Amino acid sequence: MGQKMLDILKDLPIEAQVMILSAVPVTELRATIPIAIALGMEPMTALFYALLGNFIPVIPLLLWLPLVINTLNKYDHSKRLVQWVLSRTRAKSAKLQKYEALGLMLIVSVPLPLTGIWSGSIAAFLFGIPFKMALPAITLGMIIAGILVTLASMGFYTVVELMGIPMAVVLIGALAIVYFIYKKR
Structure with a gap:
């Protein structure tokens, strides 16, 4: 980011900073x-504002990405590149094509770089996953990723202290189920 952008961000309340940074790819x-x-x-406040900010670009991406791709396809200098990216991505992602919304949710839920809502929205477009399926899948994946990142940031003992042992066990069990489903696919 440029220095002007950093200066603008530092003058905003921390909640707005978190939302803006979460919206950036x-x-x-x-x-x-x-x-x-x-x-x-x-931690729970950070999770809330990060989820809120991360959700901001999802709907515009899902709605406008086809328009952007179609516009780029009209120009010779960008058409070949767009077609190459689309065909290569489709060929490399058989699992996502097979499992559609579940695969999309699992990809977005993995808390690693290049697996967030931006990538998930692009993948939804590339594989023709309809908006009504893509939006909940991306949203659920985003929530799971946010919880995982928050847990990793807090540490297990802090989670037990905050939530109590039964809730922490239920949450970790649910996350383990998601992990095993992902690994099995």
Whole structure:
């Protein structure tokens, strides 16, 4: 980011900073939650604002990406590149094609770089996953990723202290089920 953007961000309340950083494709919530917690924000508050900010671009991406791709396909200098990216991506993602919305949710839920809502929205377009299936899948994947990043940022003992042993066990069990489903696919 440019210096002007950093100056603007530092003048905003921390909640707005977290939302903006979560909406950006480079940081998304995977980097923003640990940053917010390190800056002193409560973990659940950081999760809330990061999820809110990360959700902001989802609907515009799902709705406008076809228009952008179609516009790029009209120009010779970008058409070949777009077609190459589309065909290569489709050929490399048989699992996503097979499992559609579930595969999309699993891809977005993995808290690693290049697997967030931006990538999930692009994948939904590439594989023709309809908006009514893509939106809930991406949203659920985003929530799972946010919880995983928050848990990793907080540490297990802090989670037990905050939620109590029964809730922590239920949450970890649910996350383990998602992990095994992902690994099995």
